[in-house]
Amino acid sequence: DGGITQSPKYLFRKEGQNVTLSCEQNLNHDAMYWYRQDPGQGLRLIYYSQIVNDFQKGDIAEGYSVSREKKESFPLTVTSAQKNPTAFYLCASSISPDSGYTFGSGTRLTVV
Amino acid sequence: RKEVEQDPGPFNVPEGATVAFNCTYSNSASQSFFWYRQDCRKEPKLLMSVYSSGNEDGRFTAQLNRASQYISLLIRDSKLSDSATYLCVPPGFSGGYNKLIFGAGTRLAVHP
Numbered sequence: 001d002g003g004i005t006q007s008p009k010y011l012f013r014k015e016g017q018n019v020t021l022s023c024e025q026n027l028n029h030d031a032m033y034w035y036r037q038d039p040g041q042g043l044r045l046i047y048y049s050q051i052v053n054d055f056q057k058g059d060i061a062e063g064y065s066v067s068r069e070k071k072e073s074f075p076l077t078v079t080s081a082q083k084n085p086t087a088f089y090l091c092a093s094s095i096s097p098d099s100g101y102t103f104g105s106g107t108r109l110t111v112v
Numbered sequence: 113r114k115e116v117e118q119d120p121g122p123f124n125v126p127e128g129a130t131v132a133f134n135c136t137y138s139n140s141a142s143q144s145f146f147w148y149r150q151d152c153r154k155e156p157k158l159l160m161s162v163y164s165s166g167n168e169d170g171r172f173t174a175q176l177n178r179a180s181q182y183i184s185l186l187i188r189d190s191k192l193s194d195s196a197t198y199l200c201v202p203p204g205f206s207g208g209y210n211k212l213i214f215g216a217g218t219r220l221a222v223h224p
């Protein structure tokens with residue numbers, strides 16, 4: 001079955017450490033997105049990519065980095081520059097925005 | 113004015129009730145709209161897509177008023193399983209790319 005897979009489901013990060021969240025899709029979607037959700041809050045866009053080897057900053061890109069070397073993969077790195085990284089991270093993909101997004105099941109990141 | 117605003121709720125309704133959520137948007141170029149459902153600690157899932165003046169799917173009806181830049185979601189005969197947060201989503205535009213902008217959501221609690 002086609003879908004979008006995020007891993008790991010739970011991730012713990014020590015202060016000053018970089019961590020990478022994985023997002024893989026086999027839906028043949030061109031566009032992929034990373035959102036952050038804090039408790040009781042809406043989704044905020046971190047980065048998005050419309051095609052391979054191209055990506056754009058979203059509303060809260062500081063402290064994050066991404067790559068899009070393959071159509072299927074859009075990993076997100078949370079760097080030590082992100083001072084408050086504890087949140088629920090959601091990856092999504094779409095064939096076009098008019099068709100809506102498909103979300104992965106998310107990664108919960110906690111700083112310890 | 114925010115790009116999308118939702119009635120935050122929570123809406124506490126008994127089983128069998130009819131409930132309506134509202135959503136206003138400021139991007140007048142929006143062509144299509146979505147309602148997503150998000151269960152606690154889960155990813156959002158597409159509930160309805162709206163491409164014209166409205167859409168109906170069983171107990172759910174979404175309506176659009178382009179002149180007032182307003183959409184609504186009506187749920188009839190509420191079930192306990194309808195308890196969730198409902199996210200309103202009009203498309204947005206940034207730097208030539210389309211991207212979805214999510215409202216903060218309306219929380220619904222259906223009780224026996």
